[in-house]
Amino acid sequence: MDVGIFGAERAGKTTLFRVLSSLKPERAVMKHEVNRSVVEIRDGRLDRLHELLKTRKKIYATMNLVDIPGFPTTCPPKEKNRIMQSLQGSDALLAVVRAFRSDIVPWPEDGKNPVSQLENIRAELLFRDLAVITRRIERIEEYVGKRKLTAEEERELELLKRIGRHLDEEGFVLGLGLDGEEARTVSSLSLLTAKPIVVVVNVDEDQYKARNYDAREQIVQICEARGLGYAEVAGEFEAELLDLSEEEQALFMEDTGIAESCFDRLHATLYKHIGIITFFTFNDEEVRAWQIEEGTTAKQAAGKIHTDLMNHFIRAEIVSSEDFLECGSLHNARERGLVRIVGKDELIRDGDIVRIRANA
């Protein structure tokens, strides 16, 4: 899963990147360039499975994080384009908004409060997608009058115009509910508003403890109305925790009332917002977590593991990790009738342990 972090300058994007990647302050990150890292998604269920099965390897699912620099309003369009391009491969975006107060860190020049920052972010995304759509429409329309458009081009043109009108009315492409074929037609354009977006409000320790900041209600409301995910993090505070031992971290977190680390909270929000669930596999060698979309069938899940398993799929054995952990072994789970033998169309549920039988 590829996740892009963006937002205004000094909103705390790189701080969040650091926290999510567990990078200690001494690890240099680039302030004005794109930062990338591969992050393991910790999962308590996988840990417990590993303790039980004692395989040599334990493989978490991963997230590829991209942190882009913010740009001032004076940023030349070409440079802005270059920076924004790093977001194109993302499956989802984290839009960072600053709420934390500080006498030292200047506010983003274009937004002194979270609401105006969020509005700027929205405008930025809409503007960029509209530019992409307009360019593509112009390219196709260049043919008009020179030759007859193919049926495919006609369809694409009509779709592009529909998307353009929607963006004009400040609608995100995600809200258009494009069908599979339409989505494929425009997938090469990598429209940013077609991606799931989670707004991450960066708060200070006091705001975190108070569970409040100026304009919180409004931000939550905007997110709900516009189909954006919502999360709060205490970026700087959690970045400082990285320097402490685990016991000290636990103490500090208890004091602030942060029950879960920023990472665990954000990844749960992200999964829920994008519609991603986890299934597990194991063999003698390893236990492993996999990310799939909700609504994935047993056969598609097999394809995630290996195309051969999908092509020669016979059936799957499924047991929930909860049942499995309680029974302590596959044998016991079978005895108690908790292992289901299913065909290719069975839907995988979050937390399922899946064993594929294929005609090798």
Ligand SMILES: Nc1nc2c(ncn2[C@@H]2O[C@H](COP(=O)(O)OP(=O)(O)O)[C@@H](O)[C@H]2O)c(=O)[nH]1
């Ligand atoms: N006081 C305070 N400072 C913060 C917080 N989060 C980030 N900062 C500081 O704000 C500055 C900008 O943060 P950075 O993550 O580089 O922002 P970016 O430009 O969005 O990547 C840095 O000096 C951070 O240490 C916070 O929650 N509280």
Ligand SMILES: [Mg+2]
């Ligand atoms: Mg930065």
